[in-house]
Amino acid sequence: MKNSLLISIIVTVFLACGSSSQKQAHSSSKELDTMIKNQSFEITSHAAQPLMTAAMQQLADSRLFTNGSTAGNINITSHTNYLRMKNDSVMAILPFYGERQFGGGYNSPSGIEFEGVPKDLQIKKGKASSYDIRFSITDKHSNTDNYQVYIKLYPNLSSTIQINSGSRSNIQFQGNVHALDSIH
16 A cells, blocks of 8 residues: 555656656747747857867866867857847857967957857758757957858757858867847
């Protein structure tokens, strides 16, 4: 009798927990759908993942990264960073770790910064209620730096941003997406 009561309680707890997480996942997915429909969201990244090169490995060997960071996964929670989409405009300030093929010049920012209406914007619904966003945009401070940006937004509100450029090594960012209205 005690065993069947205990089993019944355990099954009830598991079902309640599963139901709660399903409701939360469905709610997050609907929230993501609304952000995409309104084209109004902000991504804040917590990790930068630069392309691993010999130079990045030398930096890691020199122990120049903060605790918990490696050459391939750098904690950027203490850096101001964002990628925002509002209507037809996109703006971003992201730190850059990696190699530049061309000099940036004096007094020019070393990070990735852009603002404006992107070229070739594509937003497609992906598998399992995710979204794929891609576009091209020119650097805010230089007309020579052109970025190809690939964004993947997941229903649990996590994100991946990949940025490719002809003048910098590729870099990827991991983070979370939020509705603009909920943070400003």
